[in-house]
Amino acid sequence: MTAALQAVGLSRRFGGLLAVSDVSLELSVGELHAVIGPNGAGKSTLVNLLAGEIPPTSGSVRIDGQDVTGWSAWRIARCGIGRSFQRTNLMPDMTVLENARLAVPARHLWRRLRPNHPSMANARSALARVGLADLTDRIAATLSHGQLRQLEIGVALALQPKVLLLDEPLAGMGPEESEAFAGLLRELAQDHAVLLVEHDMDVVFSVAHRMTVMLDGRVLARGAPDEIRASPAVRDAYLGHDV
Amino acid sequence: MQLAGLFAQVLNGLQYGLLLFLISSGLTLIFGVMRVINLAHGSLFMIGAYLAYALAGITGSLWLALPAAVAGGALFGAALEYTLFRRFREREHLDQVLLTFALILLFEEARSALVDNQFHSVAIPAMLDFSVRVTADFAYSAYRIAVLGICLGVAALMFIGVERTRVGSAIRAAAENAEMVDLLGIDARRLHTLVFAVGTALAMLAGALAAPLQSVYPGMGDGFLIISFVVVVIGGLGSIAGAFWAALLIGLIDTLGQAYVPQAAGTAIYVLMAAVLLFRPAGLFAKG
Amino acid sequence: MRCATLRGNLLLAVAALVVACMPFYASPYHMQLASIAMIAAMFALSLQLLVGGAGMVSLAQAAFFGLGAYTVYLLGRTLGRPPSILVSLPASAAVAGIAAALIGPFALRTRGFFFLMTTLAFGQMLFFVFHDTPIGGGADGVFIQRPDLGFALTRASRTPVFLLTDLAVLAAMYAALWWLMHTLFGSVLLGIRANEDRMRAMGHNVTRVKLAAFVIAGALAGIAGHMAALNDAFVNPELLGWHRSAEALLIVLLGGIGALHGPILGAFAYTLIGEFGRSITERQRLVEGLVILAAVLLLRRGLAGLRFAR
Numbered sequence: 059m060t061a062a063l064q065a066v067g068l069s070r071r072f073g074g075l076l077a078v079s080d081v082s083l084e085l086s087v088g089e090l091h092a093v094i095g096p097n098g099a100g101k102s103t104l105v106n107l108l109a110g111e112i113p114p115t116s117g118s119v120r121i122d123g124q125d126v127t128g129w130s131a132w133r134i135a136r137c138g139i140g141r142s143f144q145r146t147n148l149m150p151d152m153t154v155l156e157n158a159r160l161a162v163p164a165r166h167l168w169r170r171l172r173p174n175h176p177s178m179a180n181a182r183s184a185l186a187r188v189g190l191a192d193l194t195d196r197i198a199a200t201l202s203h204g205q206l207r208q209l210e211i212g213v214a215l216a217l218q219p220k221v222l223l224l225d226e227p228l229a230g231m232g233p234e235e236s237e238a239f240a241g242l243l244r245e246l247a248q249d250h251a252v253l254l255v256e257h258d259m260d261v262v263f264s265v266a267h268r269m270t271v272m273l274d275g276r277v278l279a280r281g282a283p284d285e286i287r288a289s290p291a292v293r294d295a296y297l298g299h300d301v
Numbered sequence: 302m303q304l305a306g307l308f309a310q311v312l313n314g315l316q317y318g319l320l321l322f323l324i325s326s327g328l329t330l331i332f333g334v335m336r337v338i339n340l341a342h343g344s345l346f347m348i349g350a351y352l353a354y355a356l357a358g359i360t361g362s363l364w365l366a367l368p369a370a371v372a373g374g375a376l377f378g379a380a381l382e383y384t385l386f387r388r389f390r391e392r393e394h395l396d397q398v399l400l401t402f403a404l405i406l407l408f409e410e411a412r413s414a415l416v417d418n419q420f421h422s423v424a425i426p427a428m429l430d431f432s433v434r435v436t437a438d439f440a441y442s443a444y445r446i447a448v449l450g451i452c453l454g455v456a457a458l459m460f461i462g463v464e465r466t467r468v469g470s471a472i473r474a475a476a477e478n479a480e481m482v483d484l485l486g487i488d489a490r491r492l493h494t495l496v497f498a499v500g501t502a503l504a505m506l507a508g509a510l511a512a513p514l515q516s517v518y519p520g521m522g523d524g525f526l527i528i529s530f531v532v533v534v535i536g537g538l539g540s541i542a543g544a545f546w547a548a549l550l551i552g553l554i555d556t557l558g559q560a561y562v563p564q565a566a567g568t569a570i571y572v573l574m575a576a577v578l579l580f581r582p583a584g585l586f587a588k589g
Numbered sequence: 590m591r592c593a594t595l596r597g598n599l600l601l602a603v604a605a606l607v608v609a610c611m612p613f614y615a616s617p618y619h620m621q622l623a624s625i626a627m628i629a630a631m632f633a634l635s636l637q638l639l640v641g642g643a644g645m646v647s648l649a650q651a652a653f654f655g656l657g658a659y660t661v662y663l664l665g666r667t668l669g670r671p672p673s674i675l676v677s678l679p680a681s682a683a684v685a686g687i688a689a690a691l692i693g694p695f696a697l698r699t700r701g702f703f704f705l706m707t708t709l710a711f712g713q714m715l716f717f718v719f720h721d722t723p724i725g726g727g728a729d730g731v732f733i734q735r736p737d738l739g740f741a742l743t744r745a746s747r748t749p750v751f752l753l754t755d756l757a758v759l760a761a762m763y764a765a766l767w768w769l770m771h772t773l774f775g776s777v778l779l780g781i782r783a784n785e786d787r788m789r790a791m792g793h794n795v796t797r798v799k800l801a802a803f804v805i806a807g808a809l810a811g812i813a814g815h816m817a818a819l820n821d822a823f824v825n826p827e828l829l830g831w832h833r834s835a836e837a838l839l840i841v842l843l844g845g846i847g848a849l850h851g852p853i854l855g856a857f858a859y860t861l862i863g864e865f866g867r868s869i870t871e872r873q874r875l876v877e878g879l880v881i882l883a884a885v886l887l888l889r890r891g892l893a894g895l896r897f898a899r
Contacts, residue, residue, distance in 0.1 A: 109790060111790070130789070131789045132789045132790075132792050132793055132794050132795065133794075135789070135791060135792035136792040141790055143787075143790075147786070147787050147790075148784065149779075149783035149787070150783070151783060152779070152780070152783065156776060160777060160780045160788065160793075161791040161792070166773060167772065167773050167774040168772050168773075168774060169773060170771050170772055171771055171772060171773055171775075171776060175773065213787075213791065217791060217792055332702065336702075338702050392885075394646045394701060394702065394705060395646050395841075395842060395846065396842075396885050398646060398648070398705065398835065399835065399838060399842060399881050399884070399885050400882070402832075402838075402839075402881060403877075403878040403879075403881035403882050404878075406874040406875070406877050406878035406881070407874070407875065409874055410872055410874040410875045410878065413872075414872070527709060527710055527831075530706040530709055530710050531710050533706065534703065534707055534710065538702070538703065564722070567714075567718065567721045568714055568717070568718065571710060571711060571714035574710055575695045575711075578695045578696075578698045578707060582698040582699060582703075
């Protein structure tokens with residue numbers, strides 16, 4: 059079986075800095091793969107490389123076996139890669155429903171947007187899945203921080219992607235919200251391939267199937283959560299002794 | 302094609318390109334550092350030319366006009382920045398376009414009220430009103446040679462100022478990232494006033510230098526404004542070196558084009574701009 | 590972009606009716622003034638699609654307006670007789686739209702200020718084509734044969750007939766844009782205005798959508814130019830000059846950037862202010878400059894911000 063998303067030897071150089079160095083990765087549907095590492099380890103750059111936001115200096119990316127290296131972000135999104143952003147990145151003056159509706163692949167461009175427009179049903183079901191079914195008519199800017207984080211993922215889901223790239227979805231959340239979010243992440247992993255970049259170690263270790271630890275742009279360690287927890291190298295470099 | 306004629310056209314092209322550099326380097330600096338688009342930059346050129354016309358009329362010579370254009374331009378630019386452009390910085394593009402468009406209209410109206418709507422010529426200073434014999438069959442205007450020299454001197458000063466001084470490093474940092482300026486311990490507001498004053502002085506100096514070469518007339522800044530934009534797009538925004546080479550390139554293409562293929566000359570530089578946008582959208586001389 | 594509510598559209602319809610009845614109560618002078626305002630409204634509406642729709646501030650719009658006007662002249666010269674409006678109107682739209690489709694891919698490689706500069710430069714390139722070459726009859730402009738409306742016009746019937754034609758075209762253009770902004774395309778445009786990068790991550794070919802908007806806006810500006818040629822029977826290169834693009838931007842701002850009906854209000858206000866200015870002073874640029882300063886500094890949301898829309 060080919061992986062939903064496969065990266066081989068991905069590197070990216072910014073001037074003199076090698077932000078991501080020779081990272082390979084495979085993701086399959088039903089799997090939640092967490093990437094952890096200290097700030098500046100290259101996690102966000104990795105997400106941007108996989109999403110086509112920036113082209114890699116070397117290495118390749120495949121989606122369902124197809125080589126998409128160097129494709130622009132919108133083409134990669136249409137291949138079934140949905141992403142959320144570390145800093146909430148939405149259309150603040152639009153309603154929740156409008157935000158999600160815009161994420162739907164742009165067919166039927168020239169039809170009036172009535173409630174039965176083909177893009178509407180997708181958007182509604184995506185919003186229902188992240189728990190925003192009752193807030194569809196609110197202006198996005200009026201949502202709470204936690205709700206905005208939900209909407210970030212809802213918008214990515216509305217694309218009906220096979221792969222979800224989630225860049226610190228829990229940023230700025232309290233413990234209770236995080237708990238609820240962990241449930242959502244587990245659920246999403248059942249029918250998506252999920253790449254999760256996250257700092258909240260409690261959540262990461264409770265939801266991840268596999269983990270990659272990055273340091274200075276490189277893969278430091280990879281394995282199941284238990285192996286990572288037990289790895290001395292990871293403890294020294296990153297986790298410290300509080301895990 | 303006569304070799305001597307070609308030589309003269311190349312010199313004319315270089316001299317036109319250097320004048321363009323004086324205008325567009327100010328434009329690109331102001332944009333790079335302040336992120337303000339100034340459509341009235343061409344009008345500053347016009348004001349410089351009219352200042353030269355007025356002073357040459359009063360004193361009988363252009364010589365006073367050059368320092369007056371630089372000093373007056375610096376003061377005028379500082380005043381404009383302090384009273385207006387400081388407030389435009391945070392505004393949307395549309396507002397900046399319209400506000401500077403309003404300045405164009407008001408400057409033109411002031412010009413019409415203070416002088417008139419006629420074409421005027423400005424005499425070349427008597428001291429330079431002769432031709433330098435370069436070879437047996439080729440002579441070149443001494444004034445144009447002086448303009449070449451003055452522009453090259455100013456360009457050298459600009460390079461030293463931007464590349465070698467602390468203020469220059471702040472200017473380069475600001476062009477990369479506005480927040481960097483504070484880190485260098487330089488007062489951003491003072492830097493803006495300085496940059497705007499320098500840009501205005503350069504545009505007015507260019508106007509004063511150009512006054513004897515072409516007539517002084519209403520709306521004369523408009524053409525220079527557009528060409529300067531082309532220079533900035535080709536050279537890369539915020540880059541002095543890019544503006545320099547792009548200005549020379551445009552000056553040569555435009556001048557040689559007018560001389561040898563006048564039908565295509567009007568559009569040649571725009572075709573060049575389109576090609577640059579296609580292959581190097583960040584500018585021909587941008588890094589990376 | 591906010592679109593007028595049902596009540597707002599009803600008010601616009603009433604205003605249209607008032608204009609349509611002008612032949613019964615107004616002087617030819619006032620009818621001509623209304624025509625000038627309506628053509629300015631069409632022109633500004635085309636720009637509103639870019640500015641209010643996708644957040645693209647273009648200074649090339651006057652070039653497309655001028656191309657539309659010159660198409661009438663070139664058609665008449667080629668045919669040797671006045672073209673039918675059924676031919677000249679689509680032709681103007683097509684020529685301007687094609688020009689936009691040729692310039693757009695280059696200009697759209699840039700954003701923000703660079704987009705401003707490149708549209709300005711490309712617009713001036715077209716201006717110089719008509720100013721410096723004999724293709725359009727020269728720098729001083731040329732009188733043209735008006736398009737044939739299908740029936741004979743007398744000197745007296747001309748003004749009211751043009752008034753009604755302008756009104757019909759303006760109404761059609763407004764309705765078309767209203768429909769467009771209510772399609773998914775319209776909301777994708779607004780999404781691009783709000784957050785271009787996110788729209789890309791959402792799978793939208795942002796450049797292509799912007800190009801489509803640029804071409805549609807160019808074609809609509811061509812239609813506005815066509816109507817100007819019909820009314821004036823005269824074209825000159827100044828029609829393409831960037832000062833007219835800036836004027837259209839002023840009208841858009843005056844009416845309100847965020848509202849589809851804003852340019853219509855703005856165009857009538859601008860025409861009236863200009864007329865008033867002419868009556869008190871010779872110095873037109875002074876009046877215009879002061880109006881712009883007032884509009885930018887005081888009237889941030891435009892006339893449409895005052896009422897009509899939600």
